Every structure is written in C-alpha cells, then in structure tokens.
Amino acid sequence: MAKLVIQGNGPLNGRVAISGAKNSALPCLTACILSSEPVTLTNVPQVDDVATMCTLLSELGMGVRNLSHGVEIDGSSIHAHATRYDLVKAMRASILALGPLLARLGRAEISLPGGCAIGARPVDLHINALKQLGAEITLEHGNIEARCTRLKGTEIYFDKVTVTGTENVLMAATLAEGTTVIHNAALEPEIEDLAHLLRAMGAQIKGEGTSTIAIEGVRELKGATHEVIPDRIETGTYVCAAAITAGHLFIDKCRPNHLSRFLEQMQRVGLPLSVNGDTIEVKPHTGLLGKDVQTMPHPGFPTDMQAQYMAVMTQAKGRSLITESIFENRFMHAVEMKRMGADIRIDGHNAIVTGPTNLSGTDVQATDLRASASLVLAGLVADGETVIHEIQHLARGYDRLDEKLVMAGARIERVAI
Numbered sequence: 001m002a003k004l005v006i007q008g009n010g011p012l013n014g015r016v017a018i019s020g021a022k023n024s025a026l027p028c029l030t031a032c033i034l035s036s037e038p039v040t041l042t043n044v045p046q047v048d049d050v051a052t053m054c055t056l057l058s059e060l061g062m063g064v065r066n067l068s069h070g071v072e073i074d075g076s077s078i079h080a081h082a083t084r085y086d087l088v089k090a091m092r093a094s095i096l097a098l099g100p101l102l103a104r105l106g107r108a109e110i111s112l113p114g115g116c117a118i119g120a121r122p123v124d125l126h127i128n129a130l131k132q133l134g135a136e137i138t139l140e141h142g143n144i145e146a147r148c149t150r151l152k153g154t155e156i157y158f159d160k161v162t163v164t165g166t167e168n169v170l171m172a173a174t175l176a177e178g179t180t181v182i183h184n185a186a187l188e189p190e191i192e193d194l195a196h197l198l199r200a201m202g203a204q205i206k207g208e209g210t211s212t213i214a215i216e217g218v219r220e221l222k223g224a225t226h227e228v229i230p231d232r233i234e235t236g237t238y239v240c241a242a243a244i245t246a247g248h249l250f251i252d253k254c255r256p257n258h259l260s261r262f263l264e265q266m267q268r269v270g271l272p273l274s275v276n277g278d279t280i281e282v283k284p285h286t287g288l289l290g291k292d293v294q295t296m297p298h299p300g301f302p303t304d305m306q307a308q309y310m311a312v313m314t315q316a317k318g319r320s321l322i323t324e325s326i327f328e329n330r331f332m333h334a335v336e337m338k339r340m341g342a343d344i345r346i347d348g349h350n351a352i353v354t355g356p357t358n359l360s361g362t363d364v365q366a367t368d369l370r371a372s373a374s375l376v377l378a379g380l381v382a383d384g385e386t387v388i389h390e391i392q393h394l395a396r397g398y399d400r401l402d403e404k405l406v407m408a409g410a411r412i413e414r415v416a417i
C-alpha cells in the first residue's frame, strides 16, 4: 500500500501524454470472449482495472499475452463461465463479461456486483435486457446465474441510459439470431470504440454513437487488431490540473472532440485553452469565474469530471452550483476538500461552492477513483503538505497520474506504508 505526499508547488508547466481509455479497454477486453481467434488491443492503459480484467479472462481459460504495445487475448481455449467474487468486488465492470459469456457459451455465472462509494450501482437494466434476448437469469446466493440456447434478437428499450448496459447488450447481440435494436442507447465515445472493434471482428452493427443501435447477429466472430481510444476523463483531469494551478500545459495524444461539453464549460469559467489536432494547450490565467454545471449522460457534462471540476471551482471567483444527476452519492470528495478549507455546502444532489478559498494541506482520504484525482488537484494548490491515503483507488483508473504530474512540475512523492 502507499500514500501520496503532495507539496503545493505553483503553476504546472510542460506536457503530458494521454493513455488509452480505461472505460473502453474494459469492454474491449470482454468482447474478446466472443471470438475463438486472437484479438490484439493496443494503447491499453496500465491501470489496475485492466490487470483485474485480464486476470478474469485468464481464469476463464483464455490466453492473455502482454505485448510491448498492448495485449493479445485468445478466446480459443475458454473453458469456464464463472467469475470469482473477489474479482467482481474489486471491479464492478466484471459485469461486462455477462453478455459475451451468454453469447459465446450459453452460460455465465457472475457475482452480483455490489454498490460502491458513489452509489448502489444496480444492474437490473442489464439483466432485464438480456432476459428479453432469451436468457434465463436467476439471482441466487449473491450470484447472477444465466443460461440460454442461442440468444434471439429483439427490440430493447432502456428506460434509463446505461453505458455498460448498452455495452453488454451490444456484445451479446452480435452472436444472437436475427436483429436486435437498442433504443435509448448510451452515446459515450467508448460505445463507438467498442462497436468499431466488434465490426472489425465481423459484427454487423449500425447506429453506434446514436440512441438507436441495430445489430444483425452472425454465427461467429473472428480475430482483429484494435487501438483503444484516448481517455477523455484523464484528459479532462489534466485540463483541471492546469486550471487549478494557473499553469501552462500541453495535453498530447488526446481526442478533444470526445470532451467538447467539458471544454466548453472550462471556457465559460474563463480558462484560456486551444485545440490543435490531438493536443489541447491550456494557457496561464489570472483568475477563473464560478459557473454552474449539471452532470448528464454524454454528450452532456461527464459525471466522471464532476469531482475534478469542483476542485477547480474552489479556486474560482464567486459561487458555482454543481448538480450531480447520475449517481446518488458522488460528493465524498467535497467532505475532504472542506477539511482543506474549501467553502462547499452540500444539499442533496447539489453542491454550492464559493471561492476562491485558500486550501491548506492535511491528511485526506481517497474514496473512489475520481474523488481521489480531485484531492490530488486540491493538493497541488494547497499551502503545505497534503497526504492522500488509500490511493489504490487512483491506480484503478489512472495510468501513472503522479509521474505525469511530476514531469509537469508538481511536487508529489509516493510513500510506501
């Protein structure tokens, strides 16, 4: 285990390179279950959740080979359909194996993912949709027990937009008999990236990136090579790091059009930034303004950027109302920031931030992935030393966050405990 010790050290200055998107790499990895031929994924981020997912696949009997530029997954030797509780406990995204296992093997046994710090995180939408595709699914002893002959395509209507729910059905439908149409599908770039991989494997898919996706089932999928898209949330996190320190940062190897609403919000608060191909340049500023924001499904303001944005708003002039409309408990970072001196009032799904306030370094507790990142950002500008405990949350989803920030001038030390 380790902790991060951060000394406020003035404006960041330099360049960071964005890694592959965790939330695309994870469904792309489970998509490999669908084929008996090897699939090579490149630009895969070095994060713990990817390592956990590779362990899950290898325990199903699949070949997992780390390459210099990515990972090769070989589904020809798959011989199991059950996942271990502690893997699912460590990573809720294990649920993404459900659809592919049903489609490939006709069986799946996955621990029911529990909630996490940010909410109950139910999977009822996944289960109901897969039942409509013909799966028999029971919940017994905390396990999802699913079986089917061959899934049968149908019209699926999601009453609520669900990213991994859309991904599970999209993957399952590629091998179903007939046509599946997903209505009210999620629009996230990660869905499009997954569809691009599946199409390269031979799937017949139309409409990804819109709210209606049509899939014509085929008998089998083949191998493919696919480059995972850059991580839009990692990108936004570094934009916030430059903003909170009034620094000058070049963010390379990103996909700016995947976070347009977030970038537009940062321009609203007065952050000078420019986009040039796959680079975002954040320029020094002399002050930011507090502006309201509400998290929404893509293309709205991402819930995964809410904590990082709140950290920036503690240094902006005036009041900002931040409304979290996706998850029911995603303000834990606010409690820790208040201990550092931030002026934040929580009222249900709303957080009212008044700034700028001087933050003072202290010991803080990371609770979830994005909350942890927001505390790192707060530590960059706090007076004195900020010590972030429980940083395993960070390692789940950020590829060398502390190293990349140190390269841009931050003073961060990783201390083993």
Ligand code: EPZ
Pocket (backbone or CB within 6 Å): 023, 026, 093, 119, 120, 121, 122, 123, 124, 125, 126, 127, 160, 161, 162, 163, 164, 165, 303, 304, 326, 327, 328, 369, 370, 397
């Ligand atoms: C994905 O989670 C992401 N994770 C999350 O990123 C992200 O915050 C979230 O989408 C929203 O953008 C991955 O892609 C691995 P949802 P997911 O299903 O799919 C409710 C991060 O920090 N819901 O879109 O689990 C749910 O409770 C993580 O990288 C149901 O009610 O989110 C939530 O209120 C955190 N029943 C809303 O829908 C269901 O069956 C949206 O959840 C499924 C979801």
